C-alpha cells in the first residue's frame with residue numbers, strides 16, 4: 236500500500252464536513268458534542284473512524 240496516498244486519504248477525511256445527526260449543524264473535527272443541540276457526537280466519530288479505516292483497507296475484523 237502506498238503511504239503517500241494513505242496520508243492523502245486521511246487528510247481528505249479530516250477536511251470532510253460532518254453534520255449533527257439530530258439537527259444537521261455542521262461539526263468541526265474535535266467538537267465533543269454538537270454546538271447547537273448538545274447532542275453527543277460519539278456515534279458520529281465512531282462512524283467516521285469506521286469509514287476511514289474501511290477506506291484505508293485496514294478495517295478490524297472482529
Ligand SMILES: [Zn+2]
Nearest residue numbers: 255258269272
Ligand atoms: Zn445538533
